[in-house]
Amino acid sequence: MNYFEFYHIPESFLPDEKAIKRRYYELSREYHPDFYANEDLGTQQKILEMSTLNTNAYRTLSDADLRMQYILKEHGLLEEGGKNEIPGDFLMEMMEINEELMELEFDFDADKLREIGEKSTGVMAQLENDVLPVLQRYPELHGVTKEEALQEVKTYYLKKKYLLRIQETLSKFATRS
Structure with a gap:
């Protein structure tokens, strides 16, 4: 899932940092594994995946360089060993x-x-x-x-x-x- 969509914010190189942090904390509470300890293993696994997605989204979107890299990769513009030519x-x-x-x-x-x-x-x-x-x-x-x-x-x-x-x-x- 696209991190920007997951956080319900528009794709931007300079997003609202407070909105990112606020959404991270909201989702951290919503997908905290401790709240699902009595659920079945399938539900627990899904919550763990969502919690991990939230953590990865936050790390990426809250760091300007990682965010830029993420956006460029999402648009297929950064290739491993490919056409990453510098003028x-x-x-x-x-x-x-x-x-x-x-x-x-x-x-x-x-x-x-x-x-x-x-x-x-x-x-x-x-x-x-x-x-x-x-x-x-x-x-x-x-x-x-x-x-x-x-x-x-x-x-x-x-x-x-x-x-x-x-x-x-x-x-x-x-x-x-």
Whole structure:
């Protein structure tokens, strides 16, 4: 079952967080296994499944990255080992940063590390700034189809994942200095 439908909220990248939490607690009470201890095994199993569904829905919908990944997967846009292509210009920019990181392996320079960190933080901020209007308007879009918006979000998601790997490498360097 679709998590948004299960929670009776519209599909959105920026849903009402309070509504998600409120629905989670309502369903937690409704499907709490302790209330069904005297029921038959079939009913107990169904309640346990609903309780698990509620927990998984809450974990996914209350986390912005997991929610984005979920929506993209629901629309068939994230494929394992498939057409998850990142634009070439972005990859070139990231290749430059990766080369700078490799140079730090051989010749560590704290100033260079800080410079690379600032550069990656700036790229991340720009990505977030660029995609925010799409996230805010989705799915009520004007002048853009839902498919185009989802593609834009997918590109953002893939770029962000790439940048997060770079930032993880940067934090490893930072612990060494």
